[in-house]
Amino acid sequence: MARKCANTIRSVYGKIEDRYLDLVRRFPLRPLRTDAELDQAIAVIDSLIDRPALTVPEQDYLDVLSDLVEGYESEAVPMSPVGDAELLRFLIEQKAVNQAAVAVGAGIAESTISEVLAGKRKLNRGQITKLARYFSVEPGAFLPNS
Numbered sequence: 001m002a003r004k005c006a007n008t009i010r011s012v013y014g015k016i017e018d019r020y021l022d023l024v025r026r027f028p029l030r031p032l033r034t035d036a037e038l039d040q041a042i043a044v045i046d047s048l049i050d051r052p053a054l055t056v057p058e059q060d061y062l063d064v065l066s067d068l069v070e071g072y073e074s075e076a077v078p079m080s081p082v083g084d085a086e087l088l089r090f091l092i093e094q095k096a097v098n099q100a101a102v103a104v105g106a107g108i109a110e111s112t113i114s115e116v117l118a119g120k121r122k123l124n125r126g127q128i129t130k131l132a133r134y135f136s137v138e139p140g141a142f143l144p145n146s
Contacts, residue, residue, distance in 0.1 A: 019058060020060070026044065038073070041069050045069065048062045085117050088102075088116055091137070095135060099117070106131050107130050112127065
């Protein structure tokens with residue numbers, strides 16, 4: 001049975017299968033159960049992301065390990081819902097722009113941006129679409145997680 005599995009890996013990855021197996025030996029692909037395992041998995045992910053290019057086996061490994069991290073975090077690290085103002089403030093800070101730049105870039109009145117940031121106004125569907133496009137995020141990021 002093990003021979004069949006090795007043939008399957010070789011048929012998928014060819015001679016570069018050793019790199020995949022090295023990664024599995026370094027950090028086995030199995031469900032994460034502790035914060036320490038999460039930290040180790042994130043360190044492996046960071047080391048792969050920092051490379052200029054990944055082989056197909058490395059990319060496959062990264063995809064699966066990322067899924068394992070996401071699964072652990074979704075259960076062990078609950079996220080509280082974020083309001084429009086807090087999310088917009090975070091996105092503005094991350095993009096290192098000001099309200100005027102967001103207003104021009106997203107095509108929304110600057111007064112609207114100010115009112116949202118002050119908590120006086122909620123975003124509507126059209127504004128969410130424009131902001132999502134401007135900040136290169138999914139529109140769902142603006143929706144509550146209830």
